[in-house]
């Protein structure tokens with residue numbers, strides 16, 4: 001690890017320590033708010049922990065991580081369009097409980113959630129035997145970043161950096177304001193994202209296995225677009241890790 005990255009890691013650690021001071025995440029369950037009887041790295045009570053919609057319980061597409069009930073190892077969409085990323089995995093199905101916590105994390109300034117949520121994601125990283133050289137995250141445009149004050153994917157990446165002991169790099173910039181993807185179908189999402197991202201340092205990517213972190217995997221259009229750029233810039237393989245997967249949305253068109 002370079003000196004610069006070591007400093008970055010130390011600075012992340014300090015930032016997280018400061019967050020810990022202001023947000024006592026180890027006292028209450030992050031999902032239901034009840035007092036924690038047993039402190040744990042997920043900051044989750046036993047009741048909520050048992051009921052979370054873990055995707056590891058389901059059979060998923062080898063490439064994109066979408067739950068499938070076929071005997072075939074890949075989903076119909078990946079069969080027709082092989083993704084640029086090697087594998088995408090998520091910890092949870094995006095059900096109401098997960099949607100609620102993602103919204104709190106994303107829009108309600110509850111930045112302290114990054115650490116316990118990243119713990120769930122780290123489990124998925126190890127379970128799938130990902131072996132990456134460093135972490136990148138889905139960027140926001142400067143305008144959006146300034147409006148929201150933070151990038152939730154960056155916070156997840158920073159927490160993962162500590163848990164996995166991997167550096168986070170700032171190498172992908174979002175240079176075009178895109179429409180909110182929520183109401184767009186797959187084709188519209190693709191067009192919407194064209195030329196939206198830019199790689200800053202190609203050299204840094206050469207022959208590297210990269211962990212690309214995002215909060216939610218919907219159609220995968222965003223991570224697909226970034227993965228294509230990274231591969232074209234010399235990266236070896238892209239592993240996508242998200243907190244949740246909205247797989248029911250995937251086939252909307």
Ligand SMILES: [Zn+2]
Pocket residue numbers: 029030031032033034044045046047048049
């Ligand atoms: Zn709970």
Ligand SMILES: [Zn+2]
Pocket residue numbers: 061062063064065066074075076077078079
């Ligand atoms: Zn698939």
